[in-house]
Amino acid sequence: MRILIVGAGAIGGYFGGRLLEAGRDVTFLVRQGRSEELDRDGLIVRSPLGNILYPSPPHRLAALLDETFDLILLSCKAQDLDAAMDAFAPAVGPDTLILPLLNGMAHLDRLGTRFTPGNVLGGQCLISLDRDASGAILHLNDTNQLSFGELSGALTPRILKVAEALADAGFDSSLSQQIVQEMWEKWCFIATGAGVTGSMRASIGDVIASGGEAFIIGLLTECASVAQHAGYPIRSEVLQRFRKMLTTPGSKMTASMLRDIERHAPIEVEHVIGDMIARRPQQDATASGGLSALDVVYLHLRAYEARREREHA
Incomplete structure (x- = not known):
């Protein structure tokens, strides 16, 4: 499964880094400044559950995004959602799944309106993260849970493929049949x-x-x-x-x-x-x-x- 991580900030960088270390096919969609940081310093995560130093992780600027992905992991701030959707829109095909990790609920309707409701999954994460002045990602506790599921709660073939892609990747991945709850x-x-x-x-x-x-x-x-x-x-x-x-x-x-x-x-x-x-x-x-x-x-x-x-x- 080809996975696009929108941004390489605290949440995207952490879970994307874990997926990269587990050998998954991951690409980060980043802005110019973050691209330069990743080229220069690599992806750095400092965590009590194990540090990550991944030199020059695969990443792409929005202007160069010209192919669709199977799964898009979205972890931007709510105020950045419109700009993020503009940036990753070329990566969304009819079968692309968008897994948002934003707080609240309003983003589900916004994503479903911009693309289709069928593109959108439910998701959440439980983790405390920050970034220092150098751009390194700091994991502030020993919890790293990511839950996801179909908004309907159904165990579909496609959500089972997502579960397989996210399993055994250095974080607590959980397929939920009550993700909206x-x-x-x-x-x-x-x-x-x-x-x-x-x-x-x-x-x-x-x-x-x-x-x-x-x-x-x-x-x-x-x-x-x-x-x-x-x-x-x-x-x-x-x-x-x-x-x-x-x-x-x-x-x-x-x-x-x-x-x-x-x-x-x-x-x-x-x-x-x-x-x-x-x-x-x-x-x-x-x-x-x-x-x-x-x-x-x-x-x-x-x-x-x-x-x-x-x-x-």
Whole structure:
């Protein structure tokens, strides 16, 4: 199976690097600057599960993309999705499968509209990654899970081929028959974790120490209500695990959104928080008579975006 990894940033570079080391047919689609880095330094991953140094990995610029691929692994930021679709469009044929690893759900409709719904799979990953100033990818924990599946939940011949291509490649690869459920659950967790740590500019432990546990639980509960309204209620054991992770005293947990804020980068506030609000039941939006937890974190994060846009104008 010929695999195109869109970008060689933290997520694409990590999973693409593991696939390359496992001998899979992988090509990275990159911009000019990243192409020069890969030619000069190779693909570098520093991980507690084993480092990667892959000299000059196969990569291509969008202008030189003139053939279709079997599988496209997509891990861009939501605000970059339109540009990414423009870049990899020549690689999409009638049978090409697109496996997005973005948070939230809105990207599924956007991909299905730009290409066809039949091209699109469901997917998510559970891993903490960043990049240092040199471009090296830093794996910040010992988890590297990637789940995927047909949006219908069916075990089709094509998804079994994807499972074969991603198996035994140095990460925890899982074919799921309930991938949409899992994506909703992760979205609720990310919206809560990113909403709290991003808006408070602090770790979960610091927010707890400041008396913020009730706010965290309120935000998680509100997100869970949105998921239930959409037909994907968070499973009780999953909700219990989320509550424990998000209310542990002394936790150093922060979301990647906070790291983006600290480096004055764009954030996925509309995709992660704004879209959650847009899907909220109308009665929930008006029942409180004031700002809900979702509204509060959205206001804080939009204020950051407004200031950033003004300063970069």
